[in-house]
Amino acid sequence: MKKLGRGLDALIESGPESTDRTTGITTVSIEYIQPNRYQPRKSFDNDKLRELAQSLDENGMIQPIIVTKRDETHYELIAGERRLEAARIAGFTTVPVIIRSVSAQEQLLFAVIENVQREDLNAIDEAMAYLHMVDDFGLKQEQIAALVGKSRTAISNTLRLLNLSHEVRLLVSEEKLSAGHARAVLQVEPERQQEFAREIVSRNWSVRQAEVDSRKKSEDLSVPPEKPEKVPPGAEAVIGEMENQLKHNYHVKVTIKDRNNKGAITFFYNNEDERIALIKRFMHKEDN
Secondary structure, X not given: OOOOOOHXXXXXXXXXXXXXXXXXXXXXXXXXXXXXXXXXXXXXXXXXXXXXHHHHXXXXXXXXXXXXXXXXXXXXXXXXXXXXXXXXXXOOOEEEEXXXXXXXXXXXXXXXXXXXXXXXXXXXXXXXXXXHHHHHHOOOHHHHHHHHOOOHHHHHHHHHHHHOOHHHHHHHHOOOOOHHHHHHHOOXXXXXXXXXXXXXXXXXXXXXXXXXXXXXXXXXXXXXXXOOXXXXXXXXXXXXXXXXXXXXXXXXXEEEEEEOOEEEEEEOOOOHHHHHHHHHHHHHHHHO
């Protein structure tokens, strides 16, 4: 594979039908332009498309789209899918184009680089595009990183998102979860990932909050269960009676762990109101 360099401008080379940006621009009927078969983006923001369509209607299409010729009359899109779709919405019948002769591999790279550089892809579509590069064109992660201008670690982390379940990947595709959230979900056990992802969405956690909670869940699993402590005969009944008395006095669940007269007394609350009431009772006792 020849070296393609970074960015769309570096990838574009003049074909036999156009030698520069001035002489290479022509006008083509929209009906003869087919979508890019390698387009990694699966959905568009309709509101943004309508805004772009309004801009095109008012100002015209200043920047041509890039196509490749399939036969005497038909063309296939290489780059500029949003502009082409917005032009259709605006009622354009023709659009300015630059015609390029490219391979299938280059066509995929054009589509991926255009979307990645403009941050138009959700993380799952981006991961699928990278996987396409690996499986269909045999590119290594280092090569993909160089082509799209990202680090190898970034490529690897994005590809790892494909290990998520279908349900979690759908949340990412719908942009209910960001890539950062999704990486936090990957840190927990597979059978708990879907539940954890839903928890992140329902609680509207930041990526930082999701990372902290995922580490906590992982640590909880890594700590072996405590061995039951040996309690002197008759002590269990005494401790149970103390727990019941404290529960009666403070109106919350209380547990006492004691070993050789050392341990902890834990008060549990279920909501903010119970927490405030419990603290007030503590403070009232101290005042007395």
